[in-house]
Amino acid sequence: MKPGQFTYHAPRSADEAVAMLAALSPQEGRVIAGGQSLVPAMALRLAMPAHLVDISGVAELARLAVEGDELVIGAAVTHSRFETSAVAGPLGRLLAGVARHIGHYPIRTRGTFCGSIANADPASEWCVVAACLGATMVARSARGTRRVAAADFFQGMLATALASDELLIEVRLPRLAAAARWGFYEFSRRPGDFAVAMALATYQLADGVIAAPRIAVGGVEDRPRRIAAAEAAIVGASPSAALLQAAADAAARAVAPIDEKAETVNYKRDVTRAAVRRALAAAAIAEDQRA
Amino acid sequence: MSGEIDINLNVNGRNHAVRVEPRRTLVDTLREQCGLTGTNAGCEHGVCGACTVLLDGEPVRACLMFAVQAQGRRLRTIEGLAEGDKLHPLQQAFIDHHGLQCGFCTPGFLMLAAGVLERRPDINDDDLREVLSSNLCRCTGYKNILKAVRAAADQMRGAKT
Amino acid sequence: MNAPATRQKFIGRSVTRLEDLPLVQGRGRYAASISFPHQLHMRVVRSAHAHGKIVSIDTAAALAMPGCFAVWTAADVAAIPPIEFRPTHIKGLEPYRQYVLARERVRYVGEPVAVVFAEDAYQAEDAADQVVVEIAELPVILDAEQLPGEFEPGRDTEPTVIRKKFGDVEGAFREAQSVVELDLIIGRHSGVPMETRGAIARHDATRDVLELHGATKRPHPNRDLLAKMLGRSPSSVHLYECHIGGGFGVRGEIYPEDVLVCAAALRFGRPVKFIEDRRENLMACNHSRQQRHHIRAAIDADGRILALDDEFFHDQGAYIRTHGASVADGTATMLAGPYNVPAYRVVAHYRLTNKTPAATYRSPGRFESTFVIERVLDAIAAKAGIDRVEARRRNLLTTRQMPYTRPLDLHGSAMMIDSGDYALLFDKTLERFGWAQLQRDLAQRRAAGELVGAGVAFFLEKSGLGPVEGVRIIVDTGGTVEVVTGAASVGQGVETVIAQICADTLGVDYRRVRVTHGRTDRIDYGTGAHAARVTVMTGSATHIAALKVRAKALEIAASDMMEAEIDALDIVDGRVVRKDSPDSPSVSLAQIAAALTAASAVAKGREPGLSADGVFHCEHEAYPYGAHVAVVKVDAETGGVKIERYLASYDIGVAVNPMLVEGQIVGSMVQGLGGALFEEFVYDESGTPLAVTFADYLLPTALDVPPVDVLLTQDAPSPLNPLGIKGGGESGITAVGAVIASAIDDAIGRAGAVTQLPVTPQRLHAILKRRQQSPQ
The missing domain is CATH 3.30.365.10 (Aldehyde oxidase/xanthine dehydrogenase, molybdopterin binding domain)
Incomplete structure (x- = not known):
């Protein structure tokens, strides 16, 4: 399990990285950030890039900052930066709550948020966050910079809208309203493993009824996505056990698990139901009331 | 630069000038080029944690980094845990509480625990268990590893106050 | 004196x-840390097909790679005989032994077909990737219960059927008050030490001694075996143990790679080093455990066993390795465990499949047989309408019966249980766990809607x-x-x-x-x-x-x-x-x-x-014993199982170092938990192994482990040795599958629901679904 040969490039700036990528992507060149998914694939020789452009040392890409109503996450920002609130308000706490489910601590010290997004593993927690909250992905290449909405970005198992010469230079997450509620639930074989199913839910309570619900599911289909049927089941209603169950049932019906075996498909549907209900139930408890 | 390149690694405060291919992992470089064979490679795909070392004080899997990426960083390995003949409290606690059997995972657990306790000396039991779930042990069933790390944490905290 | x-x-x-x-x-100083000047690194080219005829192997491209020194195929080691198994009374196993490199056919994914020698481990892997192996695929057998197929022309895939019998089985079933009948599956899993295998050979011409470093478990018998295979005198072969990162039965047997590094060191006059990687480890190192049992028990009105009748299928994988058929044989011998069984019949179909060969893993044959017999005891309790604890009490051997001889042959002599006070340990175990109070607490929690339950299992081990x-x-x-x-x-x-x-x-x-x-x-x-x-x-x-x-x-x-x-x-x-x-x-x-x-x-x-x-x-083995009790909570929606409490008790005769014995018990209990809930070598329908990384072969972590309490007793020292010692190396693993199954049954309120290990969330979820659809 020794990686194949490659040429190593360590750009000093984002511009240099993008220029390198322009030159090297036609020659099987690709970006390495934390490498926590790429290096195992290289060890197994499932990935054999000829060039690696290492952006982990580019200081300007390690930027994690609030700009207006968005949290801007640079390409080299590691998972561990989110373990304590990266931003004030519910978004910071949401990110901290989700971050602890990502791999294990020594993985989180190296792995990056944007790397997870660009890798687009269907069971990636950050991809669910991006899909749920409606993140904007900012892709830069020598050809220019463009913004891609989460709904358009994830295109399938390990497939995204990124072109091979594009660097996912940052991801922009909209901040949640101060009163926003959120809940996350993940079921995996062992803590830290890839999820069997997970769900993230946020909404606000206006006059006792649910407004602006967002419910996303990951680990089940070939990409994470919001489940409109589940959101529709709760919007405008006041939270109750029956309501949450209805949303969970709607999500279970709406998902199309990718597994080929019928029993696994049914199982994933049932775990999806549990994950959505539990995420919503967690959201129903105001943050200051949580244990 | 797909051929061998010259790099400098700072390990346990000592500089190692080594020549490596870019593809050579940090764990292989520590073992083969630096002669520091205390860091074991258990899975080479980032799951078992046997190769855990500290990179600028943070625990990382040395099989998931290339040595070239560690230039300019401070590395600490199991060989740098004791101060001369004086064992680190974690090392002594692993002996006292039978926290090891075959010992293969032990350097990784010690470095993981050292990295965490230095940052979070007041870590609670649940969080400690969660952190220690990062690494795999096949002999002990973890009970005595938890006990040893807890005891060392208490001792290290006591020594500071 | x-x-x-x-x-x-x-x-x-x-x-x-x-x-x-x-x-x-x-x-x-683990194997990877042993290096000698001028050593070559050996990399194995493994079959990517589960069964097929080798059409051709092209090594030209590999030989042209930088640093590549040599490439061998079977033709280069034609003089080396297949790897022998230990002496056994079971006849007819010889044709099924494995050659160090495949000849004519490959029979499992991972089988060595060629080896590459290079100056560096990275270069060796580069060159190995360039070896082109053309295989004409043949039909695969992946289920030991399916009709035997062809191993080679004129020979099928059932090397032997092992039969054990005593007492009047037919009569007992005729006269039985009732009969319980179970279909039980133990999954394929194994020891998986944290250190992979390693073997470094060198020939010292000054002494004409071949050295093999990285050896363990059986250095002397392995020295003799290697000497024989390589045509050398035993005194010119020496094996050296370094630090070993876990054994568990799988490490230290003679594998093809051990022979190959020795042969290469002799031929090249240079040291040769092989360090297995984890992917190889999961498909080349011995697998274990997989069996399917169809068992019946005849019982009287009080739930006492009158007879056991078991037919099982042992999935040996592709070849017979160094243990021969001993795991199937041991399972067939130990099935009655610590119980009174007047009549007994076991038929064991020892069958080959197109999977990694199997052999012993910690508590071989006993983890399997204990799961089976303890499932039977739970079924007896349900059938007789008695408590699970009571069912065991009525059937356990008593102190008056010790030493107890069971008319079964074991390693050529009758099985004699040297000593034991099973009822005493059982009482102490239940007392320590607070079993009676626990039943009341659990009933309350169940009434409140929780799926919680407790399990109990007794086991007999052997040692020494x-x-x-x-x-x-x-x-x-x-x-x-x-x-x-x-x-x-x-x-x-x-x-x-x-x-x-x-x-x-x-x-x-x-x-x-x-x-x-x-x-x-x-x-x-x-x-x-x-x-x-x-x-x-x-x-x-x-x-x-x-x-x-x-x-x-x-x-x-x-x-x-x-x-x-x-x-x-x-x-x-x-x-x-x-x-x-x-x-x-x-x-x-x-x-x-x-x-x-x-x-x-x-x-x-x-x-x-x-x-x-x-x-x-000492001609006889010492028989330690123990009991496990566990509380589990089931998540009905996900099928997840949380173990809330666990007690492992064990009578070791005399504990030389109680701390170390407890370490063995807790460590092996957690390994058992792997086989009960997590670990499984899964194959797809083409015979491709799906669990070849640690992301797919799931070892328990610190978060999956309950607080394990240990009760170590010394009530029954062995009369067979001067210190009264019994062994403790396999002390905590034997009953884990059994007790987890029992506890899950209790938690979901359905006796006999768990019939297969590991109890994965998806399997448990399916069990719960069946209950919803057809309430009993």
Whole structure:
């Protein structure tokens, strides 16, 4: 399990990285950030890039900052930066709550948020966050910079809208309203493993009824996505056990698990139901009331 | 630069000038080029944690980094845990509480625990268990590893106050 | 002979281990850390097909790769015979042995078909990738229960059927009040040590000695086997054990790679190193466990067993490895466990499939048989309408029956259970766990809607596999005591335990004892470390040798150095002292050793050296036993299982070091949990293994482990050895599958629901679904 040969490039700036990528992507060149998914694939020789452009040392890409109503996450920002609130308000706490489910601590010290997004593993927690909250992905290449909405970005198992010469230079997450509620639930074989199913839910309570619900599911289909049927089941209603169950049932019906075996498909549907209900139930408890 | 390149690694405060291919992992470089064979490679795909070392004080899997990426960083390995003949409290606690059997995972657990306790000396039991779930042990069933790390944490905290 | 008069100071005490200091300092010398100048690295090219005919192997591109030194296929090792299994009474297994490189056919994914030798491990892998193997696929067999297929022309995939029988089985079933019948599956899993295999061979032409480093478990038998395979005299082959990162039954057997590095070192005149990677480890190192049982039990109105009738299918994988059919045979022998079974019939179909070959893994045959018999006991309880605890009480063997001979052949002699008080341990276990109160608490929680339940399981282990083990003890002129043994150390604390026994018997501090193991150049014989035998066999031999050294030391001191009667002397802390005046002048063992050098006057007419050999013979094994109790909570929606509490109890006869025994119990319990809930070598329908990384083969982590309480008792010392010891190496794993199944049944309120290990969330979820659809 020794990686194949490659040429190593360590750009000093984002511009240099993008220029390198322009030159090297036609020659099987690709970006390495934390490498926590790429290096195992290289060890197994499932990935054999000829060039690696290492952006982990580019200081300007390690930027994690609030700009207006968005949290801007640079390409080299590691998972561990989110373990304590990266931003004030519910978004910071949401990110901290989700971050602890990502791999294990020594993985989180190296792995990056944007790397997870660009890798687009269907069971990636950050991809669910991006899909749920409606993140904007900012892709830069020598050809220019463009913004891609989460709904358009994830295109399938390990497939995204990124072109091979594009660097996912940052991801922009909209901040949640101060009163926003959120809940996350993940079921995996062992803590830290890839999820069997997970769900993230946020909404606000206006006059006792649910407004602006967002419910996303990951680990089940070939990409994470919001489940409109589940959101529709709760919007405008006041939270109750029956309501949450209805949303969970709607999500279970709406998902199309990718597994080929019928029993696994049914199982994933049932775990999806549990994950959505539990995420919503967690959201129903105001943050200051949580244990 | 797909051929061998010259790099400098700072390990346990000592500089190692080594020549490596870019593809050579940090764990292989520590073992083969630096002669520091205390860091074991258990899975080479980032799951078992046997190769855990500290990179600028943070625990990382040395099989998931290339040595070239560690230039300019401070590395600490199991060989740098004791101060001369004086064992680190974690090392002594692993002996006292039978926290090891075959010992293969032990350097990784010690470095993981050292990295965490230095940052979070007041870590609670649940969080400690969660952190220690990062690494795999096949002999002990973890009970005595938890006990040893807890005891060392208490001792290290006591020594500071 | 002067009896030791010193107080026991070390046996029975939880002293810290002699092994630990270098290991916590990063000074462990595991196989990957063994290197020799000018060594070549060997990389194995493995079959990507589960079954097929080898059409061609093209090595040209590989040979052209940078650093590539040589590439071998079967033609290059045509003179090397297949790897032998241990002597066995089971006939007809020979044709199914594995050659070190595949000839004509491949029979599992991962089978070695070629090897590449290169200057560096990275280059070796690069070159191995360039070897082109063309295979014409043949039909695969992946289910041992399916009709046997063709192994080779004229030979099918059922090498043998093992039959065991005693009593009137037919009569018992005719007269039974009722019959329980179960279909039970144990999943394919294995030891998976944290260190992968490693083998480094070199030939020292100055001595004409072939050395193999990285050996363990059975250095002496393996030395003999390698010598035979390579056509060398045994005295010109030496095996060396280094630090070993876990054994668990799978490490230290002779595998193709061990033979290949030796053959290559001899042919090339350069050292050759093989370090297995994890992916290889999961598809090349021995698998274990997989069986499917169809079992019936005849019972009377009170739930007493009248007869057992079991037919099972053992999935051996593609070839017969060094254990022969011993796991299937052992399963068939141990099935009745600790219970009264008047009539017994087992038919074991030992079958080959297109999977990685299987052999022993910690508690071989007993993890499997205990799952089966304990599922039967739970079913009996349900059928007879009695409590699960009561069902066991009614069937356990009693102290009046000890020693108990069961009319089954075991390693060529009748199975004789040496000692045991099962009811006593069972009572102590339930008492410690608070079983009665627990039942009330669980009933309340269940009434509140929780799926919680408790399980119980009893088990019989075996240990101390004979027939013989020996040691040599040498006191050097510095007073250090060296115990040289043919046993091996796989991380279990052999050095400490043997040192404790030696220390007490001789009268020295255990820290003055150095234990040398796993080297064929230091002692001529040894059987190794397996079957929980080291403490029993090597410990007993150590005791015998230490008594001889002690006698010799006292004799010299009395006659030549202290002018005293032997009976007036004792050895305390490495010094011979007068019993009546311990503070008067004394003589150290170092001085006595110095007085016994060959040239000294004292040695005249005596055997020089303060040293002695000790040999211990034992035809029968010692049978420890235990009980496990667990509380689990089931998540009905996900199928997840959380273990809330766990107690593992065990009677070890005499515990030399309770801390180490508890370490063995907790560690092996967690391994058992892997086989009960997480670990499984899954294959797709083409025979491609799907669990070849640690992301797919799931070992328990610190978060998956419940707080494990241990009850270690010493109520039934073995009468078979001088110290009363029974083994503890397999002490915690045996009943885990059984107790988890029992507890899950209880939690979901359906006896007999769990029929397959591991109980994955998806499987449990399916069980719960079936309940919803067809309530019982």
